[in-house]
Amino acid sequence: MGKFFDAIPEFLFPWIKQQKMFWVATAPLGADGHVNISPKGYEGSFHILNEKQVWYEDLTGSGVETISHLKENGRITIMFNAFEGPPRICRLFGTGTVYEFGTPEYDTLLPAESRQPGSRSVIMVDVHKVGTSCGFSVPFFTFKAERPKLHNLLASKEKADIEAAASCTPSELEKQPRQTNKGLKAYWNLENLKSIDGLTGIEHAHESTVGFRRDSTESNWTVDERVAVKHEKNIFGELDKQLVVGLILGVVITMLYGCLRQLYF
Numbered sequence: 001m002g003k004f005f006d007a008i009p010e011f012l013f014p015w016i017k018q019q020k021m022f023w024v025a026t027a028p029l030g031a032d033g034h035v036n037i038s039p040k041g042y043e044g045s046f047h048i049l050n051e052k053q054v055w056y057e058d059l060t061g062s063g064v065e066t067i068s069h070l071k072e073n074g075r076i077t078i079m080f081n082a083f084e085g086p087p088r089i090c091r092l093f094g095t096g097t098v099y100e101f102g103t104p105e106y107d108t109l110l111p112a113e114s115r116q117p118g119s120r121s122v123i124m125v126d127v128h129k130v131g132t133s134c135g136f137s138v139p140f141f142t143f144k145a146e147r148p149k150l151h152n153l154l155a156s157k158e159k160a161d162i163e164a165a166a167s168c169t170p171s172e173l174e175k176q177p178r179q180t181n182k183g184l185k186a187y188w189n190l191e192n193l194k195s196i197d198g199l200t201g202i203e204h205a206h207e208s209t210v211g212f213r214r215d216s217t218e219s220n221w222t223v224d225e226r227v228a229v230k231h232e233k234n235i236f237g238e239l240d241k242q243l244v245v246g247l248i249l250g251v252v253i254t255m256l257y258g259c260l261r262q263l264y265f
Contacts, residue, residue: 002133007051009130012090016080020143022046022056024123025077026069026096033197036065042116042146054078054092054125057110060118060154060184064192064201067121070096072199076125084142087135094125102208112213118154118184120192120205157184158212165211184212 008016020041027035038061040046045057056078058066070076076096082088099105099122109122161183180186188206195201 002131005130005132006128007130008048008054008092008127010051012130012132013048015082015088016046016048016090019080019082023079024056024066025079026066026075028069028195028197028199029073030197034065034195036063036069038066045116052127054094054127055109056123057116057119058098058121058123059116059150060120060187060192062191063196065195066096066123067098067192068195068197068199068201070098070123071201071203076123078125081135081138083138083140087138089133089135089138091131092125092127093129093131094127097124097126098122099124100202100208101205102210103204107210117151117158120188120202154184157182157187161185162212 020043022040024038024040025036027033040056042057042059045059046054047056048054066076074095074097076094078092078094080090099109101120105124106122110119160180164180164183185206185208188202192202192206193200
């Protein structure tokens with residue numbers, strides 16, 4: 001049977017922190033609006049402030065549904081489930097607030113040296129109900145590594161903005177740093193201003209005079225992120241080797257079988 005709490009029980013704190021991913025669900029008020037569910041990952045992106053308040057670092061994506069829905073009505077549910085160990089599902093029901101890149105609230109929670117490449121906002125959630133249930137039907141999965149592809153892409157866009165800002169005069173930097181259509185802020189302006197239902201998304205981040213103060217290239221990744229890239233490359237390298245060996249063995253077995261047929265049949 002499911003259980004409900006008015007706040008996050010203390011025994012769930014360590015379990016939540018151990019999970020490698022979570023899901024975020026939001027919806028517009030309109031009856032014909034699109035309900036959105038987004039998977040989230042990257043270790044260290046989810047934070048528990050206390051039993052009634054959590055937040056996560058929102059990375060840039062092709063859509064802006066969560067931000068748009070929260071700005072319209074604030075409703076949000078965050079779900080965790082166990083892929084390893086005892087089965088468990090946990091839902092955090094709450095009201096969300098968006099703090100965009102360049103705002104004082106964002107800078108307080110995510111100073112330049114802490115934010116991930118492509119981080120566009122902080123999603124703060126005031127939790128008013130917590131639900132737990134069995135999760136008996138959720139299958140086992142084993143975590144291998146983080147996917148670095150999004151980090152790579154967004155880091156390259158931030159680097160383009162950094163290089164564009166470097167070409168500005170001091171007076172230009174005080175107003176609006178020069179942007180490039182290859183940069184992250186240009187991408188926000190192109191893809192993140194409206195939801196698919198036409199609701200307001202990013203409002204300030206793309207026009208912020210705050211620059212990207214850290215060149216988020218591979219040399220500045222954490223050890224874990226570099227290991228993830230190496231692990232991913234090794235996986236595909238091993239697959240290629242196994243494929244070649246398998247093809248050679250298949251040819252050899254086929255030839256031997258043909259010779260034996262001619263000798264004994």
